[in-house]
Amino acid sequence: MRYRFGPFVADSGSRHVSRADESQFSLHGKQAELLLYLIEHRNGVVTRHELLEALWKAHTTPASLDTAIARLRHALGDVASRPKYIQNAWGEGYRFVADVEESGHIHAPEEPGSAAAQPRANGNQETARVSRGPAFWRVAACCVVVAAIAGVAYWALKPHGPPELLKLEGNYLVAMNGRGQELWRHHMQGGFSEEVYHSPGWQGRLSWIGDLDGNGGAEVIFAFTPEMQIEQRPSLMCFEPSGRMRWQYAPNRVVRDMAGRTMYPPYNLGAGVVVIAGQKPGETRIAAAFVHYFNQPGLIAFLDSRGNVTGEYWHPGHLLYLAQADVDGDGRNELLAGGVNNGEHAATLVALDPARTTGLTTPTEMKDQTFRLLGMAEAREKAVVIFPRSCVSKGSAYTRLVELRVTPHRIVSVAAEDFKTAPAAITYQFDHHLNLTDAEPLKEFSERHRELEKSGELDHQFDSQKEMADLKARLVVRRSD
Numbered sequence: 151m152r153y154r155f156g157p158f159v160a161d162s163g164s165r166h167v168s169r170a171d172e173s174q175f176s177l178h179g180k181q182a183e184l185l186l187y188l189i190e191h192r193n194g195v196v197t198r199h200e201l202l203e204a205l206w207k208a209h210t211t212p213a214s215l216d217t218a219i220a221r222l223r224h225a226l227g228d229v230a231s232r233p234k235y236i237q238n239a240w241g242e243g244y245r246f247v248a249d250v251e252e253s254g255h256i257h258a259p260e261e262p263g264s265a266a267a268q269p270r271a272n273g274n275q276e277t278a279r280v281s282r283g284p285a286f287w288r289v290a291a292c293c294v295v296v297a298a299i300a301g302v303a304y305w306a307l308k309p310h311g312p313p314e315l316l317k318l319e320g321n322y323l324v325a326m327n328g329r330g331q332e333l334w335r336h337h338m339q340g341g342f343s344e345e346v347y348h349s350p351g352w353q354g355r356l357s358w359i360g361d362l363d364g365n366g367g368a369e370v371i372f373a374f375t376p377e378m379q380i381e382q383r384p385s386l387m388c389f390e391p392s393g394r395m396r397w398q399y400a401p402n403r404v405v406r407d408m409a410g411r412t413m414y415p416p417y418n419l420g421a422g423v424v425v426i427a428g429q430k431p432g433e434t435r436i437a438a439a440f441v442h443y444f445n446q447p448g449l450i451a452f453l454d455s456r457g458n459v460t461g462e463y464w465h466p467g468h469l470l471y472l473a474q475a476d477v478d479g480d481g482r483n484e485l486l487a488g489g490v491n492n493g494e495h496a497a498t499l500v501a502l503d504p505a506r507t508t509g510l511t512t513p514t515e516m517k518d519q520t521f522r523l524l525g526m527a528e529a530r531e532k533a534v535v536i537f538p539r540s541c542v543s544k545g546s547a548y549t550r551l552v553e554l555r556v557t558p559h560r561i562v563s564v565a566a567e568d569f570k571t572a573p574a575a576i577t578y579q580f581d582h583h584l585n586l587t588d589a590e591p592l593k594e595f596s597e598r599h600r601e602l603e604k605s606g607e608l609d610h611q612f613d614s615q616k617e618m619a620d621l622k623a624r625l626v627v628r629r630s631d
């Protein structure tokens with residue numbers, strides 16, 4: 151059955167609500183179920199108890215129902231004080247009040263004598279509707295039973311379970327369960343950036359699936375970079391377990407630095423997203439790394455599960471690698487972000503406590519103050535590592551981290567001393583409290599050193615032990631309490 155009301159069409163077969171003109175609008179999952187239930191029971195008031203039982207099997211709170219109704223109204227452009235569609239029946243429940251035009255039919259056997267065909271066989275519909283004799287009520291009762299069985303079968307066959315995998319299909323983000331069945335899809339304005347999503351590894355870095363609020367359902371966080379950035383900016387998105395978008399965030403700040411550069415949005419989001427669990431669900435934070443699309447600043451934005459920005463850490467240089475570890479041993483992970491600090495002209499690694507990275511902050515201590523960002527409070531990082539520059543980096547303006555990962559006992563970071571495809575790099579290993587345990591050159595580093603010796607750009611022979619000992623001694627770790 152298709153129910154048409156206002157500009158909308160609700161389809162009881164596909165359990166989907168769209169706009170009659172097929173423009174950008176779509177409701178699935180619980181929202182569509184809620185709306186269909188109200189429409190199908192529009193001859194009277196539907197009580198709150200009935201909705202909770204029918205749609206949530208009572209596994210939710212009345213407050214969640216209020217939220218669901220509020221979201222549904224918002225999606226339909228309805229307002230509670232002047233309802234076009236959903237009216238409050240005070241103290242009782244809700245009533246669907248719009249005019250509904252029905253079309254299509256329930257697929258039922260048409261043979262004479264069958265339940266569905268009986269009203270016609272008895273005469274005509276007019277008679278059945280007017281007289282409502284015993285036959286009508288028997289048929290009605292049968293229909294209710296058939297509908298109930300169909301409903302149960304529908305719920306049993308419908309793909310369910312939490313999303314485990316995302317798929318990009320055309321311009322749709324598709325969430326699938328562990329058996330590869332589609333749970334929901336969302337149209338993404340502007341399509342997907344080929345450059346960002348071409349490698350299959352994007353999923354671990356640019357998305358996160360799990361229970362953000364501790365209520366049992368799995369949310370999806372997706373770092374979205376559109377192909378057509380003229381239509382939409384790169385943004386962080388959060389989807390409800392039903393597939394409805396809960397919130398979307400894109401930084402919009404204009405930033406200035408000491409050298410007089412003024413940097414306008416947009417900011418890219420290729421670096422990634424990390425979710426850091428709190429002691430309580432409300433303390434969980436989503437951290438995302440944005441970088442200015444061509445100029446120096448980088449941003450680590452912290453958001454709560456409702457999409458409120460709880461902290462902005464602006465950095466003089468791009469931080470492109472994210473990980474997490476409990477650096478201070480308080481039982482909660484810090485965010486680790488690696489990249490370059492332009493003010494130090496060197497590779498850096500910062501550890502940020504999600505709970506105390508609040509407001510608008512930036513590092514202020516750096517050798518080259520021309521890169522300092524203006525108009526922000528001084529940042530309070532848990533720790534800042536500034537990697538020493540080696541002799542091989544002489545010809546490079548900067549060094550930078552090109553890898554960051556956390557193993558059960560180590561934080562492993564790779565600092566590139568030049569900007570070649572296979573950079574001359576050094577692997578630094580720390581324990582989880584950021585105490586340096588080891589520094590080791592990659593083979594490209596020793597090769598580059600020898601090339602520079604030959605060309606006369608270096609005046610000494612490569613002595614791995616001596617040079618690593620020197621770098622370890624010059625590595626700086628600044629900590630705050």
Ligand SMILES: [Zn+2]
Nearest residue numbers: 541542612617
């Ligand atoms: Zn050297």
